[in-house]
Amino acid sequence: MKKTLILVLIIIFTMGIFGAVFAADPFTDVPAKHWAYDAVSKLSQAGFIDGYGDRTYRGDKVISRYEMAIIVARIMTKTDKADAEQKAMIEKLAKEFASELEGLNVRVKAVEKKTNSWIGGETRITYRADNPAQPGYHRLKAADQFDWRQRINFNGTIGAGVNWKARLATSPTKFGNSEYANGSDMYLDIANLTFQNGLLGMDTVRVGRSPLDAFGNGLFGKPMGADNIKVTKKIGKSTDFTGFVGNIKYPGSPVALSKAMSDPNTVTSGQLAFKLDKAWTLKTAAWWSDIVTDQSTMNITSGSFTQSKGWDVSVVGKVGNLNVLGEYIASDLSNPTGVVPHNPKGWAVQIGNGLPWGAFYPILNMVDYRKPGTDAWMVSYRSVDAGTLPTNAGGFDTTCTSYTKNTIGSGWGDYNPYTKGTDNVNVLYLAYQKVLAKNMIMSMDYQNFKIKDMSLTSGLNGSKLDQTYALKFEYFY
Incomplete structure (x- = not known):
């Protein structure tokens, strides 16, 4: 019964999002009195287009949204010649016919370049399961196996060589948490300016x-x-410098809350x-x-450190049709x-196919959500x-989900793959992605967590921690 219910819910989610993808009809006529x-x-x-079809714009003819999008796309190529009023008009047209422009492969990036701002979003629905190996710890169950995440993206150009970006987001939220702050409240997790005009002698300066x-690769x-603050500078033809200084603590951190x-x-x-x-x-x-x-935040019995430093070496490359990180x-x-x-x-290390990689999955997707039917896979291992x-x-x-405390005994609550997925662990990670429809990606993830050094732990029955599974549907717009 449980498996049947899960299957039904997954089908409902899939069909619901498919419906949103296919609901718009680009060949529907634009009403005669449409602005x-x-x-x-x-x-x-004003000279932004020089004719329609037979090179004469027929202002008295009702046309489809698809035809109107073609006209808007042609207008957008001449936005640099527009005054403030005309740019506002072009931006309004671009937003009105955004889905049709996407269908014409007029990408969002091009729209951002031709207009002053752009708004988009991401909706993610996830089904999760796990198989813990330690006594006193049970599997995810009921509504805890489902979560959703919503993001709203804002991008724009302020002036010559100055761009801004912001993002409102909810935390990945378990179903049924709508009455709690973390179930409905959005927060600003990205907000920055990027200068590409030689500020401080750099190629780019990002602040915020x-x-x-x-x-590295993530x-x-x-x-x-x-x-x-992050700066980049090209040195010669084949060398790039990146500098970074930032504060990564935030209220609610599990460490040193009293600080x-x-x-x-x-x-x-x-x-x-x-x-x-x-x-390479x-x-x-x-x-x-x-x-x-x-x-x-460490998978150990006890201990701490006050500061740290180190060095990093990373590679990005291809071997035949395979991407390597x-x-x-x-x-x-x-x-x-x-x-x-x-x-x-x-x-x-990570090996797989799909898009060229610049960072480990799931930091970057392996597929382009604009290309239906494409798919990709990857295998990674970290120690x-x-x-x-x-x-x-x-x-x-936090690349997986599991309960954070054991129900009996001791030990498991101190060794959690959800909050400590990059500490004292050996992890095999498998993933597959497919673009089910334009703007919609399905992802299947599997991770197998084991403690790397058992001598630093206590209360565990062997090195196996958990196996986690995820089925995700992401919709981009």
């Missing part, structure tokens, strides 16, 4: 709230909420990326962190206590010592 006719007529008279994308990282939020808790890094040839790029980096970290990080901890090692290390990464800097943390 778009007047707007296009004015822009035609962004993902923690300081260096073993050290965070998808959102890091207040930082004043004015404590810097910063990460500082510098990276050089070398283009070896058309297929090598990146080397050094980093420093002020973040106090203890066993609440690799990363190795070595850390040096200050004032380690308890069972925390002084010089922990970690590495990860990370305890303490390699400071609190909130684990790139694979």
